[in-house]
Amino acid sequence: MPDSNLLEVKDLSVHFHSRRGTVHAVDNVSFDIKPGETLALVGETGCGKSVTARSILKLVPEPPGDYASGSITLSEDGKPSIDMLSAPIQDVRAVRGERISMIFQDPGKALNPALTIGRQVSEVFGEHRLDMILESAGIDPAKASRLEIRVAQQRASLLQLRVFELTRKKKAKALQKSIDDAVAKALAETGIPNPRKIMNSYPHELSGGMKQRVMIAQALACNPDLLIADEPTTALDVTIQARILELIQEMQRRRGMAVLYITHDLSLVREFADRVAVMYAGRIVEIGPALEVLAAPKHPYTQGLLGAIPHRRTARGQLAAIPGSVPQLVSPPAQCHFASRCKWAAPACSAVVPSLNLVEKNRQVACLRFESAGDVAVDAADMPVSAELQEETA
């Protein structure tokens, strides 16, 4: 059913309470992701894209964070739908890594430097695939002792583990083997050569690209329905970046999962995303099919962002830089946040928050240039030049 949504984010607002006031990091953001599709969330530093992504897994720490409003609904055929924001924490934990998983920007920081790769990856299995681990070790999950379960979950203390190893040698060996097999299989799937050797090494022994592969293996170990990739290649070189992105794409094809891809690089969007949502200062300003948005951006910010990307066609020194800088998000005024940098800005832009409106099939834009004066209750004279008018004159 391609029409049903896998994930629906509705009116999500995330605030951070600081001494200087409330920071509106994410402000009434709504979007949805269909099964199997790739949605790219694009924006510059501080626009709230990472906070949005983390909110989906409820990873924003509270306090100082605060989910001020909205809902994030994960629904899927055959499984109960769940609102991540209001669900109890056990249910949220059951979703993390199992139905939605995430890979982070800097694999060097996201992996624990004190644990071997094998140990880190196996945690996922302990959390979500306990039965599988026990069964393949020849233990009936229904009759497993508490100690066995703890060992399989990797939660046993050193003493417990030692006792278990000494008293029940065979079972301990079988359990370890079953865990190792699962981990090796997960690592091998991401194209890591020699997974058994990698399992015993520590993160600092691996290259950046290899670490990111380990992260992907860990994230995909339980066949999630949605993978959130938060700038997965920013820390990597361009040749390795291409390989990692292809790997994600291939895994997506093979497993039919959806990907929420967070990036600041519009040229990556073109090659890897079906749809794109552009964020600015905590709000989504434009959503649409990736190729259409990149070919004919409608929001002035998207236009500015595309014009600012250097390439050989533009004459040197003639890059269309967006003047000014990103506004502060501490107690922001109710207006279009881009108004101060926008060449079309009119008095109405500083008075009304533009809402995300459908302007074409599948394309939504939050800009007063696509609205009529009557709808937003301001004087017609204060409205910016409408987009159609501008096109006609051009």
Add this chain to the structure above:
Amino acid sequence: MSANQDVTATTNAVVDSVVSLNDVKVHYPVKEGALQRVSGYVKAVDGVNLSIPRGKTLGLVGESGCGKTTLGRVIAGLVPPTSGDIWMDLSATEQESVQRLRGLDQKKMSAEDQALWKDLTSAKRLGSMNKDRQREYRRNCQVVFQDAFSSLNPRQLIRDIVGRPLRVHQEASGSDLDGKVVELLEKVGLSSQHLMRYPHQFSGGQRQRISIARALALNPEFVILDEPTSALDVSVQAQILNLLVELQAEMGLTYLFITHDLGVVQHMSDDIAVMYLGQVVEYGETDQVFDNPMHPYSKILRDSNPTLEGEKSKREWELSGSVPNPIEPPHGCRLHPRCPVAAAGCGWSVDDALRNAEEKSPVLFETITTVERSNDFNAKVKFAESQSANDFSSLVKSSVASLALAAPPEVQGDSVGLRFNEVPDASLQEIMPGRWTSCTRTQELGSLPEFSNTGKKKEDEK
């Protein structure tokens, strides 16, 4: 490298250069153990010849760890070169004399040449020039660093940061200094109200503007831009790039633009040099290099870079494995162990055979007991048992490296003798006017070799 220099000397396109490098090397010692014994050298920059023409922008691209930042630091005089010469301000004729006289024995030169060489080294060569000239070079050559957060002292006011070079070189002091600093700030799009602030009060883009103002304080001719925009967002990056172009036109600056971002380098530079593992592998005019790369590495780099234009990139060529250890760089062409079009003459050696074994069959690799090498191309590999020796021999035969074997691997009981054809190190050569490449196959063919899957197939069959 001598062939290389001859070519440089005969090129007719030699123009005045701000800085020329001759076979510059920077090797960092690797120390081990309690006694800090030097066990090897990291060859960060290993034999670079470059000249930077006046008034132009030279882009230096490469992936992390290829030595591009070190090269920038050597040119700025921040790191002394291990060997090689750095010359400043050479006119076309002087460049030719340098090329001619370099490498000659001073005693065998004619008296005339001896005098000329003495003049050149004392006036133009970094390290041997007198103190005043050295000072002048430092003034003339300024650096803008990558990270504007750590390159500005957080405890100093902007006035002190930007005014510092003026004070060191005794250009201005007192209220005169303030006036000059404000002038500089206005040049980079800031104003007098920013004078009495600390770096933390500025955004990333503004901080990079301050760095630029500081670099321009002494009216330099030459600015080294070390990844000046990689920490910035694209809209701010565009502002900084525009500013740099504006300043270049206004002050007649020469730029060395070091970056890993191919879009930026394509937009900004007239010529580019592509670096890989401490060496320049391709040099040429930017558009030509991008349209028609003459080195497999440049081609792969270009194709990996996602763009907003044209077809979605199709990548047939791929680098295998990861960047080799710069302590023991591969022989011949440094790219060959990873190159999709590597052939017999690319510099295969014993290390490649061992590395291949480690990757393909780690179990087999573990059974190696000793490697007796007479040199890097000839060695005897000993195994714990004779079966492993046979396996190793067939593994070597199935790899691309087998093409470079002088004789088939000799299996004698538990040892395998390997003999590879010796190949000199690849050097940058001009294959058509203005186009330089270090790919030996391209040098022979005159164009990039065709890609075929034969090498891969061999491995697949295995």
